[in-house]
Amino acid sequence: MTDTEAAPAWSLPDDRDSVRDALIDWYEADHREFPWRRTDDPYAILVSEVMSQQTQLDRVVEAWEAFLERWPSTIELAAADRADVVGFWTDHSLGYNNRAKYLHEAAGQIESDYDGHFPESPDELQELMGVGPYTANAVASFAFNNGDAVVDTNVKRVLYRAFDVPDDDSTFEDAASDLMPADRSRVWNNAIMELGGVACEQTPACDEAGCPWREWCSAYATGDFTAPDVPTQPSFEGSRRQFRGRVIGTLREYDELELDTLGHRVRVDYAPNGEYGREWLRGLLADLEADGLVELDRNAEPAVARLRR
Structure with a gap:
């Protein structure tokens, strides 16, 4: 990459074998039964x-x-x-x-x-x-079992949400092709379309459907589930989903942050003892802890937050 070339705003996970195996295992364990899936x-x-x-x-x-x-x-x-x-x-x-x-x-x-x-x-x-x-x-x-990666509306939604792939047809095709394991188009294309059809619908059902990509998914981490076929939610601005995303994004930049330092970085009106202060931030972090995304070291003085690795 030259000095004048910008780095892409999206990227697929480095451990793609784990991503592939997780999806295929999820599909093969349980999927909707349609008769055409039982024939070649x-x-x-x-x-x-x-x-x-x-x-x-x-x-x-x-x-x-x-x-x-x-x-x-x-x-x-x-x-x-x-x-x-x-x-x-x-x-x-x-x-x-x-x-x-x-x-x-x-x-x-x-x-x-x-x-x-x-x-x-x-x-x-x-x-x-x-x-x-x-x-x-x-x-x-x-x-x-001789096809390329299928890219339909469901697949675009999955790639957009999970890996921040931009809304561009050729980029979607590149990302889908990079993800698909060689010589497994039959099971892979069925699996990724199933993911978009039952877990990553316009209204997502990540936990209910046991989405196998939650640990890699940008939308799951930030709570922002907009997509090319899903209008931006007007209630997102100022919502807990927005600040969950800011917490995750901020902690990605640092190994760890003290509670008040993190608070000031995620909202300009943060005041330790105010309405949007330590109590508010601890509640936000507790939600993220429950989701397995963040850990809060309460034994440190002052308390320290970090991403869960």
């Missing part, structure tokens, strides 16, 4: 991906099972009357009818251009009608 049939996975583009996953299950029962492979789908396929889409409220048309055409391509065999790489899969980069990568990952 690319046709079944493609159908699930197209259906879920505009429909909640819980509602997709019944439609997906009925669709595959009626047209169990690309052979049957390609031979079907397109009006029947579109009618099915409409009857099951699956969103834009052109997705049904494209799926029907893609089945025809598989049969006529690929002799009934699915292409396996994301680039090749994009040659299918209506299959864009995201869907192609998902099918490559979940059917062939």
Whole structure:
């Protein structure tokens, strides 16, 4: 890096193996059961991906099972009357009818251009009608374990909150690619999307869902859970969440700080015996202690606060 180049404002944890293992272990121990997660049939996975583009996953299950029962492979789908396929889409409220048309055409391509065999790489899969980069990568990952890192809205939210990755598509892709372990796109992409779907939703459920990244997560440390798809919370200014973040940020700069020194650094109106004084600061530190983020040495005189290592 040259003298004129600024250091990036975000960075992934140094111990990435621990980050990866924590997420995969969390996912494999317990995750939502969807039937398409129990198959590596690319046709079944493609159908699930197209259906879920505009429909909640819980509602997709019944439609997906009925669709595959009626047209169990690309052979049957390609031979079907397109009006029947579109009618099915409409009857099951699956969103834009052109997705049904494209799926029907893609089945025809598989049969006529690929002799009934699915292409396996994301680039090749994009040659299918209506299959864009995201869907192609998902099918490559979940059917062939041959995909790149998936970057959808949920994944962006996770990366933004956990590692302060800025709201920029290419940066999100770089960060997601750096995190994904080699040759494990199937489990990894399922796991990180599950994390965004059940633990790091717009309203986070970090502790309730047992988020495996809490020890590395910037949002969990600061209490600021805004994200690209989550509006800034107007109540944050002056809130305990804001001052929790200031305490963590200040202690990151120093090995340790005496109580009053810390207080003066986190708010300009700090007064040891005032409304926002030692009692207020001790309450804030007690919350952070309970979360395992800070330790307060009460035996020192005066008391000293430090980050928990």
